[in-house]
Amino acid sequence: MQIRSNVYDKKAVLSLSGRFDFTLHKDFRDAYEQALGNKAVKEVEIDLRDVDYLDSSALGMLLLLKDRAAQTGASVYLSNCRETVRQILEIANFHKLFTIS
Numbered sequence: 001m002q003i004r005s006n007v008y009d010k011k012a013v014l015s016l017s018g019r020f021d022f023t024l025h026k027d028f029r030d031a032y033e034q035a036l037g038n039k040a041v042k043e044v045e046i047d048l049r050d051v052d053y054l055d056s057s058a059l060g061m062l063l064l065l066k067d068r069a070a071q072t073g074a075s076v077y078l079s080n081c082r083e084t085v086r087q088i089l090e091i092a093n094f095h096k097l098f099t100i101s
Contacts, residue, residue: 036072
């Protein structure tokens with residue numbers, strides 16, 4: 001799993017690839033903490049275009065990100081979900097918590 005992070009004006013984009021599971025916990029947290037540490041960032045996009053698998057720990061990490069972002073006044077949304085990833089997110093009712101595109 002890899003994470004690429006880019007900041008554009010008020011938006012941070014974290015692009016993930018591969019398996020999104022517990023082995024990514026520290027790297028994912030470090031990436032979003034760095035992005036949210038930038039006071040200009042008001043929006044965090046999690047680009048899941050290249051994620052082919054996610055598990056319950058990934059869902060937990062997304063919830064932690066959402067809570068942390070709320071503390072800084074930033075919003076979080078999920079983008080470019082493959083069908084299998086989107087199905088997992090919908091089963092977990094994440095469409096009620098996040099904007100998913």
